[in-house]
Amino acid sequence: MFLDTCTIxxxxxxxxxxxxxxxxxxxxxxxxxxxxxxxxxxxxxxxxDTCNICxxxxxxxxxxxxxxxxxxxTRAPSAMELAxxxxxAHTTTRRMQWFAHAKLVTPTLEWRPTLYxx
Numbered sequence: 001m002f003l004d005t006c007t008i009x010x011x012x013x014x015x016x017x018x019x020x021x022x023x024x025x026x027x028x029x030x031x032x033x034x035x036x037x038x039x040x041x042x043x044x045x046x047x048x049d050t051c052n053i054c055x056x057x058x059x060x061x062x063x064x065x066x067x068x069x070x071x072x073x074t075r076a077p078s079a080m081e082l083a084x085x086x087x088x089a090h091t092t093t094r095r096m097q098w099f100a101h102a103k104l105v106t107p108t109l110e111w112r113p114t115l116y117x118x
Contacts, residue, residue, distance in 0.1 A: 014040075016047035035071035 005011045005028055006019035013019045013030035020029045032038050032047035039053065040046030050056045056064035056073040063076030 014045055014047040016049075017045055033071065035066045035073055 004021075006013075006021065010017070011019035011028040011030065013028065014032070014036075016036045017030040017032050020031065021027065022029055030045035032045065035050055036047035037050045037053055038045050039048040050073050051058075051064035051066070055062070056075070058064045058073075058075040065074050065076050066072065067074050
């Protein structure tokens with residue numbers, strides 16, 4: 001008779017891991033669920049929220065979150081991306097003109113006789 005140890009305390013696997021058995025040896029195999037990464041050292045599987053490891057491989061300015069259905073890591077837009085996507089309240093269609101007042105100065109050479117003391 002086969003005792004399914006996965007039914008007892010998840011086979012001693014991490015709560016965020018799935019428990020299964022090796023087909024040949026019947027040994028317990030722990031596999032982190034989607035959205036979690038194994039940060040443990042063999043044979044201990046420690047499943048850590050992927051968003052807590054290097055921001056889930058998302059841009060440092062982006063938010064890391066999980067899909068509500070699959071729990072897969074999703075990248076939320078960064079504050080800069082949101083600012084670019086958001087229409088600016090003071091956008092205008094009027095043509096803007098920029099004026100730069102400059103004075104052209106032309107250097108001139110002036111001859112002055114030099115007085116030498118004798």
